[in-house]
Amino acid sequence: MATFSPAFLDELRERLTLSEIIGKRLKLTRAGREFKGCCPFHNEKTPSFYVNDDKKFFHCFGCGAHGDVIGFTMRHDGQSFPEAIENLASQAGMSVPKDTPVERERYDREKQLINLLERATVFFEDQLREPAGREARSYLLGRGLSDEAQRRFRLGYAPTDAQALIRKLTAEGFTLPDMLAVGLIKKAEDRPDHYSFFRNRVIFPVADRRGQTVAFGGRVMGEGEPKYLNSPDHALFHKGKLLYGLSRARGASAQGQPLIVVEGYMDVIALVEAGYIGALAPLGTALTEDQLTLLWKLLPPESARDPQRDYSPILCFDGDNAGIRAAARGVERALPLLTPTQTARVAYLPAGEDPDSLLKASGRGAMQAILDQAKPMVDVLWDLALAGRRLQTPEERATATKALRQKVSAIRDESLKKLYQDEVDKRLAALFHWTPPTAQKRPQNDRKTYSKDGKNTTFSPSISPLSRRQPSPAQALRERVLLALMLNHPSLFQDFGDDLASIGFSTPHFEALRQQLVHYFTAIPHETLDAAALYRHLSLGDGAKGAPRGLTDVLSEATYMHAGFARPDRSIEQARQGWKSIWNKYLQEQLQIDLQAAGRLWHEDPSDLNLSRLMSLRQQMEGLAQESDDQVAGDGDKDLAHTV
Numbered sequence: 343m344a345t346f347s348p349a350f351l352d353e354l355r356e357r358l359t360l361s362e363i364i365g366k367r368l369k370l371t372r373a374g375r376e377f378k379g380c381c382p383f384h385n386e387k388t389p390s391f392y393v394n395d396d397k398k399f400f401h402c403f404g405c406g407a408h409g410d411v412i413g414f415t416m417r418h419d420g421q422s423f424p425e426a427i428e429n430l431a432s433q434a435g436m437s438v439p440k441d442t443p444v445e446r447e448r449y450d451r452e453k454q455l456i457n458l459l460e461r462a463t464v465f466f467e468d469q470l471r472e473p474a475g476r477e478a479r480s481y482l483l484g485r486g487l488s489d490e491a492q493r494r495f496r497l498g499y500a501p502t503d504a505q506a507l508i509r510k511l512t513a514e515g516f517t518l519p520d521m522l523a524v525g526l527i528k529k530a531e532d533r534p535d536h537y538s539f540f541r542n543r544v545i546f547p548v549a550d551r552r553g554q555t556v557a558f559g560g561r562v563m564g565e566g567e568p569k570y571l572n573s574p575d576h577a578l579f580h581k582g583k584l585l586y587g588l589s590r591a592r593g594a595s596a597q598g599q600p601l602i603v604v605e606g607y608m609d610v611i612a613l614v615e616a617g618y619i620g621a622l623a624p625l626g627t628a629l630t631e632d633q634l635t636l637l638w639k640l641l642p643p644e645s646a647r648d649p650q651r652d653y654s655p656i657l658c659f660d661g662d663n664a665g666i667r668a669a670a671r672g673v674e675r676a677l678p679l680l681t682p683t684q685t686a687r688v689a690y691l692p693a694g695e696d697p698d699s700l701l702k703a704s705g706r707g708a709m710q711a712i713l714d715q716a717k718p719m720v721d722v723l724w725d726l727a728l729a730g731r732r733l734q735t736p737e738e739r740a741t742a743t744k745a746l747r748q749k750v751s752a753i754r755d756e757s758l759k760k761l762y763q764d765e766v767d768k769r770l771a772a773l774f775h776w777t778p779p780t781a782q783k784r785p786q787n788d789r790k791t792y793s794k795d796g797k798n799t800t801f802s803p804s805i806s807p808l809s810r811r812q813p814s815p816a817q818a819l820r821e822r823v824l825l826a827l828m829l830n831h832p833s834l835f836q837d838f839g840d841d842l843a844s845i846g847f848s849t850p851h852f853e854a855l856r857q858q859l860v861h862y863f864t865a866i867p868h869e870t871l872d873a874a875a876l877y878r879h880l881s882l883g884d885g886a887k888g889a890p891r892g893l894t895d896v897l898s899e900a901t902y903m904h905a906g907f908a909r910p911d912r913s914i915e916q917a918r919q920g921w922k923s924i925w926n927k928y929l930q931e932q933l934q935i936d937l938q939a940a941g942r943l944w945h946e947d948p949s950d951l952n953l954s955r956l957m958s959l960r961q962q963m964e965g966l967a968q969e970s971d972d973q974v975a976g977d978g979d980k981d982l983a984h985t986v
């Protein structure tokens with residue numbers, strides 16, 4: 343490591359004006375012979391951070407931060423000592439003395455490559471403004487990125503012409519071996535020439551923590567594989583050790599912004615545009631240990647943290663399958679590294695959404711709601727270990743307990759591990775005293791048909807006991823309406839009897855009535871279906887045990903005020919439309935529960951089987967939503983149907 347003579351350091355401090363250097367990073371106002379501002383190292387509203395140019399130091403009366411220009415640069419910009427010196431020397435117009443010829447050479451070499459990468463960035467930026475880049479530009483505009491935003495993120499375009507970059511950089515005096523060294527070009531296998539690594543792609547420059555471009559990400563225009571391509575690793579770039587957005591995110595904590603890890607370039611850009619400057623993304627891989635450590639280094643030191651605030655980075659992943667898998671891997675990666683001051687939270691986006699699409703469709707409020715719901719590590723761990731498990735028998739509980747313990751044991755910090763263990767034990771004890779309501783029984787064959795009309799997709803859902811909760815009020819209302827429809831219009835049974843037979847209601851007296859209805863209908867010839875006979879049978883006949891309460895409850899204003907189409911005097915056609923609409927919503931809600939369970943199962947065990955189950959459920963969900971839209975489009979009684 344370089345050492346610097348005291349004389350050199352003194353001269354450096356002498357040549358720089360402290361308030362000028364600090365004034366570039368935060369707002370300072372004059373206060374007598376000093377300057378003051380809000381401290382960048384702790385969270386405050388009234389300034390207690392003072393800068394004294396005569397004495398050449400800064401001091402914060404709030405958190406005690408104190409130092410000179412070098413210390414400020416190191417701490418504020420997250421630079422090492424030699425980096426800070428290097429940086430400040432260039433601002434002071436001084437050249438840094440180098441220890442050895444070898445170091446000098448390495449330093450010059452690095453400078454040269456950084457310069458080359460910077461010129462390539464400019465080339466790509468220029469190409470985006472050229473006619474060749476028109477399509478790329480309109481693609482970016484189409485994704486909501488204004489000209490100004492394109493410039494801010496230094497977006498560019500790599501033209502289809504595989505020689506254009508080489509010609510340009512050669513003309514500027516750069517050599518092919520250097521271009522090869524940083525992965526800008528490749529050598530042709532069958533010919534003696536070279537060609538550009540990125541062709542016909544939108545270019546995202548990737549900067550190191552000092553803001554210097556060290557690599558590029560390229561998104562293909564139109565169809566083509568791979569969709570995203572990153573520079574290969576080289577002397578200045580190791581994709582597992584860098585995060586996209588790093589240089590900007592360094593200031594996030596000091597400004598009260600959370601660090602948010604998302605999946606892709608576009609997500610980072612969308613978040614920064616929405617004001618979340620702490621957005622970062624790994625570079626096409628799952629989050630590595632190095633990247634997690636890098637994240638934690640961006641946080642203020644413990645002494646400068648506001649104890650009311652949760653600083654832990656939020657790992658935020660797309661709701662799609664790749665996203666769920668990445669989140670699970672990120673958590674596995676993080677567990678061993680957790681300490682009381684180094685932890686993380688996890689936020690899941692709605693299925694099919696990423697931060698970019700969510701912000702566009704629903705705005706900042708929707709994103710903030712997702713971030714506010716970020717789960718602490720202990721909850722994430724709990725979900726991962728118990729997803730999709732049955733916990734009915736002692737053996738099943740023992741297995742679940744073991745799985746949880748195993749996860750907890752991955753934590754290396756002993757005191758934290760102990761606290762996790764205590765918490766998990768407490769939750770297990772509470773969980774095992776939990777008894778499922780009887781009405782949560784599944785139908786006997788445990789197979790459902792979610793879609794009629796020929797599609798007839800069946801599956802065997804794996805139901806976690808955790809996923810079955812008390813029925814929601816909406817669910818209970820739907821059960822009530824379905825029963826009223828069947829009671830007042832028994833001929834519906836011909837078409838929808840299978841629906842009614844295939845489910846179990848969650849409200850006990852509704853479930854009793856459902857079973858009686860199914861028994862009655864299957865026992866009598868269909869042509870004699872008659873509402874009055876049915877009512878007599880249920881209220882007076884052999885089947886009357888326990889029914890009257892359900893009957894009078896169901897056939898009441900409490901039902902009809904929400905669903906007029908269920909009234910006895912409505913036409914059979916109105917009743918049919920009503921059934922379809924309510925049934926669809928009922929299935930959507932059930933399916934949503936199964937989807938969540940399947941999602942957790944997939945976290946736990948990302949096997950092909952679990953993946954195909956999850957995807958099949960998603961498809962069914964989309965199918966139902968589509969059917970539901972179609973119904974609304976052609977539904978005369980939609981106001982009423984919508985209430986339920």
Ligand SMILES: [Zn+2]
Nearest residue numbers: 381384402405
């Ligand atoms: Zn302070």
